[in-house]
Amino acid sequence: MSTYLGSGNADLHRRDYRPAWLDNLAEDATMEASVLNGIVEGAHAVREILAYARTLYDYQEFNYVGTYGEHSFVEDYTSRVHGEPIGSVVMVRYNDAGQAQHVIINHRPLRSVLLWFRLMAEHFANTPYAEYFLSPELAQEVLEPDTTS
Template sequence: MSTYLGSGNTDLHRRDYRPAWLDNLADDVTMEASVLNRMVEGANAVRQILAYARTLYDYQEFNYVGTYGEHGFVEDYTSQVHGEPIGSIVIVRYNDAGQAQHVIINHRPLRSVLLWSRLMAEHFANTPYAEYFLSPELAQEVLGSDTAA
């Protein structure tokens, strides 16, 4: 069974999770993700992008949330975005001051990654953040007409 499908137990679906690391970003934090065209740099950009991204989840079903090595944190969860299943692994590396310095987000499967990137591009169209995401036109071409908004 694919891990991004979750358990199917709706009692495990959370809609209230807010990671503590999001409130403790280094000024020069970087974020890489499978839904991004390139790395995002700076606390404000990361905060703005993740603030909207978090609204796309229908819920989050966590497999694991906790420390990762000496200076890290990891989240492993599944969800749905517009009815499409999506799995996520988030790795956060802290600097010596205990601030989130590097955020790496891996989503799967590819269809959901492309859908996510398209939704983000539509939301951030005509802003400096639009360049980080797959253009809605290209996403629709890749995914097919069944994903039209």
């Protein structure tokens, strides 16, 4: 069974999770993700993008949340975005001051990644963060290519 489908147990669906590391970002924090075109730099930009991204989840069903080694934190969860199943693994690496320095996010499967990418592109079009996403039109074309030509 694919891990991004979750357990199907609605009792495990959380809608109230807010990671503590999000409130403890280093000013020069960076974020990389399968839904991003490039590396986001700066705490403000990381917070702005994640603030909207978190609204796309219908819920989060966690497989694991906790420390990983001495300077890292991991979140492994499944969800649905506009009805599509999505799995996410988030790796947060802390600097020597204990602040979240690097955030790396992996989503799966590809169809859900492309949907997420389109939704993010639509939301951030004509903003300073648009550069991290394909245009909404191109993202839609990738998600649903025109096969008539």
